[in-house]
Amino acid sequence: MSLHPLPTPGFSFELLATLGHARAGILHTPRGDIETPVFMPVGTAGTVKAMTGDELRALPIDAKIILGNTYHLYLRPGLEVMGAVGGLHKFAAWDRPILTDSGGFQVFSLAKLNDIDDDGVTFRSHIDGSKHRLTPEVSMAIQAALGSDIAMVFDQCPPGDADDATHELALARTTAWAKRSLAAPHAPGQAVFGIVQGGIDTARRLRHMAEITALDFDGHALGGLAVGEDIADTYRILDEVAHLLPANRPRYLMGVGTPTDLEKGIAAGIDMFDCVMPTRNARNGYLFVQSGPRVNIPNAANRLDLGPIDPECPCATCRTHSRAYLRHLYLAKEILYARLATLHNLTFYARHVRAIRDRILADGDRA
Amino acid sequence: MSLHPLPTPGFSFELLATLGHARAGILHTPRGDIETPVFMPVGTAGTVKAMTGDELRALPIDAKIILGNTYHLYLRPGLEVMGAVGGLHKFAAWDRPILTDSGGFQVFSLAKLNDIDDDGVTFRSHIDGSKHRLTPEVSMAIQAALGSDIAMVFDQCPPGDADDATHELALARTTAWAKRSLAAPHAPGQAVFGIVQGGIDTARRLRHMAEITALDFDGHALGGLAVGEDIADTYRILDEVAHLLPANRPRYLMGVGTPTDLEKGIAAGIDMFDCVMPTRNARNGYLFVQSGPRVNIPNAANRLDLGPIDPECPCATCRTHSRAYLRHLYLAKEILYARLATLHNLTFYARHVRAIRDRILADGDRA
Numbered sequence: 086m087s088l089h090p091l092p093t094p095g096f097s098f099e100l101l102a103t104l105g106h107a108r109a110g111i112l113h114t115p116r117g118d119i120e121t122p123v124f125m126p127v128g129t130a131g132t133v134k135a136m137t138g139d140e141l142r143a144l145p146i147d148a149k150i151i152l153g154n155t156y157h158l159y160l161r162p163g164l165e166v167m168g169a170v171g172g173l174h175k176f177a178a179w180d181r182p183i184l185t186d187s188g189g190f191q192v193f194s195l196a197k198l199n200d201i202d203d204d205g206v207t208f209r210s211h212i213d214g215s216k217h218r219l220t221p222e223v224s225m226a227i228q229a230a231l232g233s234d235i236a237m238v239f240d241q242c243p244p245g246d247a248d249d250a251t252h253e254l255a256l257a258r259t260t261a262w263a264k265r266s267l268a269a270p271h272a273p274g275q276a277v278f279g280i281v282q283g284g285i286d287t288a289r290r291l292r293h294m295a296e297i298t299a300l301d302f303d304g305h306a307l308g309g310l311a312v313g314e315d316i317a318d319t320y321r322i323l324d325e326v327a328h329l330l331p332a333n334r335p336r337y338l339m340g341v342g343t344p345t346d347l348e349k350g351i352a353a354g355i356d357m358f359d360c361v362m363p364t365r366n367a368r369n370g371y372l373f374v375q376s377g378p379r380v381n382i383p384n385a386a387n388r389l390d391l392g393p394i395d396p397e398c399p400c401a402t403c404r405t406h407s408r409a410y411l412r413h414l415y416l417a418k419e420i421l422y423a424r425l426a427t428l429h430n431l432t433f434y435a436r437h438v439r440a441i442r443d444r445i446l447a448d449g450d451r452a
Numbered sequence: 453m454s455l456h457p458l459p460t461p462g463f464s465f466e467l468l469a470t471l472g473h474a475r476a477g478i479l480h481t482p483r484g485d486i487e488t489p490v491f492m493p494v495g496t497a498g499t500v501k502a503m504t505g506d507e508l509r510a511l512p513i514d515a516k517i518i519l520g521n522t523y524h525l526y527l528r529p530g531l532e533v534m535g536a537v538g539g540l541h542k543f544a545a546w547d548r549p550i551l552t553d554s555g556g557f558q559v560f561s562l563a564k565l566n567d568i569d570d571d572g573v574t575f576r577s578h579i580d581g582s583k584h585r586l587t588p589e590v591s592m593a594i595q596a597a598l599g600s601d602i603a604m605v606f607d608q609c610p611p612g613d614a615d616d617a618t619h620e621l622a623l624a625r626t627t628a629w630a631k632r633s634l635a636a637p638h639a640p641g642q643a644v645f646g647i648v649q650g651g652i653d654t655a656r657r658l659r660h661m662a663e664i665t666a667l668d669f670d671g672h673a674l675g676g677l678a679v680g681e682d683i684a685d686t687y688r689i690l691d692e693v694a695h696l697l698p699a700n701r702p703r704y705l706m707g708v709g710t711p712t713d714l715e716k717g718i719a720a721g722i723d724m725f726d727c728v729m730p731t732r733n734a735r736n737g738y739l740f741v742q743s744g745p746r747v748n749i750p751n752a753a754n755r756l757d758l759g760p761i762d763p764e765c766p767c768a769t770c771r772t773h774s775r776a777y778l779r780h781l782y783l784a785k786e787i788l789y790a791r792l793a794t795l796h797n798l799t800f801y802a803r804h805v806r807a808i809r810d811r812i813l814a815d816g817d818r819a
Contacts, residue, residue, distance in 0.1 A: 131780060135787040138772075162755075162780040169756040170776055178772045388529075389536040405505075405545045409537055413498060413529040420502040423787050 087452040089333035091303040093276040098304075098335050104449030106328040106354035109442050112304075112335050114234050115274050116174075116182045119149040121335060121356040122445075124347065124438045125184060126431055127364060129154045130161065131177045134364050135423040136431070138179050145399050145432045150182040150234075152359045156191030159227050160210050160217075172232030184359070185233035187224045187266070187280075189240050190308075190340070201241065203258060221265035229272040237306065237339075238266035240280040245313030252284050260296045267300055276303035278337060281330070284309060285318040290326050304335040307355075311341045320349050328354035344373065344437050351441050363434045367426035370415055373433040374398075380408070382426070387412040400432035401425075454819040456700035458670040460643040465671075465702050471816030473695040473721035476809045479671075479702050481601050482641050483541075483549045486516040488702060488723040489812075491714065491805045492551060493798055494731060496521045497528065498544045501731050502790040503798070505546050512766050512799045517549040517601075519726045523558030526594050527577050527584075539599030551645075551726070552600035554591045554633070556607050557675075557707070568608065570625060588632035596639040604673065604706075605633035607647045612680030619651050627663045634667055643670035645704060648697070651676055652685040657693050671702040674722075678708045687716050695721035711740065711804050718808050730801045734793035737782055740800040741765075747775070749793070754779040767799035768792075 087100040095115040102109045112119040126133045126141060128151045133141055141148040153173055162176075170176045173183055189206070192199050196208035205220030224239035239262050241255040259282050267277060279302035283290035298305060307327065310319050323338070327350070330336045337357035338350045347358055363373070372380040374395040380387070382394075393403035394411065402411070402425040414422035454467040462482035469476045479486040493500045493508060495518045500508055508515040520540055529543075537543045540550055556573070559566050563575035572587030591606035606629050608622040626649050634644060646669035650657035665672060674694065677686050690705070694717070697703045704724035705717045714725055730740070739747040741762040747754070749761075760770035761778065769778070769792040781789035 130784045130786060131777070132786050132788045135791075137768075137788065137791070139768075161784055162776070166756060166776060166780065170758060170774065176774075176777055176780075178777070389533060391537060401504075401506075407537065407543075409529070409533060410498070410543055410545070413533065413543075417497045417528055419497060419499050420787055420790050421499045421504065424502075424504070424791065 100452035102449035104445045109445040122351045124434045125152045125359040127152045130157045135427040153185045155188035182234040184235040187237045187239040221262040222269045225269035235276045238263045242309045278304040280306045280308040282309045305330045306337040323353040363430035367430040402429040467819035469816035471812045476812040489718045491801045492519045492726040494519045497524045502794040520552045522555035549601040551602040552595045554604045554606040588629040589636045592636035602643045605630045609676045645671040647673045647675040649676045672697045673704040690720040730797035734797040769796040
């Protein structure tokens, strides 16, 4: 039997095929099926930047799940608005699944003057300097108000160059906070994923994995990777750790990464990814192509180039517009540039992951 | 016979009905029919800001013609790019008619250090300070390279508070430049419209109208209105002058205006309008509604408002999103806000003008 019920009613994880450590499956949720491996576009502030829901739902992107940021949505529009409108799905007119992070990563990376203690984090908003406090219970309450389909536990993610003592303290807190997150009230039908930290020390990672997987989470994430460490260490940890996460639950690599990172992650046994790279790179002029290096659209080589970004791409941008036009829009700071570029890069990521999934299904062993 | 051939082959103007001075008709062009009265969205730099061509062509906007700015496109991407790509239609992937202005208005309003003489204008780019010169012949050559369907003559538009001597000098130049523009080479199948200046002095307007309409233009524009004068003077000049423009050619009121301005202009006998108001206002938070004053979306009253911008509007923004969500996107400076707001305001303008046209057809006399 390859269909695994998950602890939260309505959720199950179906394994279809494996190829080495790589897996192809379906995460069944009350709001729809998510074919895995999957890339989740990041909708930081209630919008995947520059995109409409219709564009995200339609092929060639066909995003089955998007991510929302608890930190950003808590600060703006805030919980009063979110409560009044009935949650993030209604607010953003998005009817497919949403995964929310816990806010922890942003508190540590974006907020001013964060002050961590064993109970939680006090921080000042990067928008207006106002003072706030996040604890596991508060994070879960916010995620309940957002009404996401998958909530993440509140964790402490130390920087890539943190010393051993910092790592150990963060690990202890993350385990304690994981237990408190799981015990806190959450929205009806909301799955909760645990997060494994531990940096690039394999023994520490495995020790923390044992602590987190002993709890009854619907899925498991690897956090604290691609946060400044050497990419070789990232890949080593992935190879050593990912396939040891429980096989009957989805595995999520948080905040990663490049198209190559996704290949490596899938080969190591990861099922879910999110990253701002396709959307942010698009806005900054970097466009992905099937063959060759990324296109830097402002480059003078594109000035008179009548061809599309990528002749192999089926997106509306590539079917309609030339590199010359896109370069012009970029240099003129036109809003249309961000739309066309984001549509293309998200199409690239969606097709990249679907192609890998198709190979696992074609060449792998039935699960 | 209500079908009037125009001087340029392939162009004709068909009058269908009149109601007082108001007219409903069709401007037939080689690239498609334009039902008049018509509002032309402004595509300054080769894009109607934040919109795709598909969105502009689809109902409820269904723009039959858009405007391009010669000044902006000449400076960026420039004529080498425009020549290499084969003109503005191919560059912007827009297959319906395009009207280009002459660049004169922008040279006088945007460029640094413009220096006017009887032959033309020397100016510095607002982008990089580089020095350029526009003459009637250069403007027509640029518009030929852009390949617009309707080119405008190069004129001098004095400010609303100019003195008599300035007006007289500008008038004399504008007539001389109109003759030179008409005599200059233009693109095959490109219609040319003349421009009547003269400020808010009726006698001066009518004198200049006689000079311009004596030439053989495909259509006639009123320039130099809504450039700082009292709105009462704008409407007075429209009422006194517009219906005296030749009835068998299209009449175009340049750069105007509010929804009320469009009603007044149509009642006075105008057929064509352009203005940045719907697109620029959208980006600045001002959204038009059928009943009542414009909505200022950042207003706190919209914070918890689950209703659409305008319940009477069929646009995708109003069918999908709440004022609360749009307010959030505006305050978070999200690109999606500009898209959704522009789609709405252009829908409002398109429906506003189509509703007036329908009334002329329903209540007017067959032409």
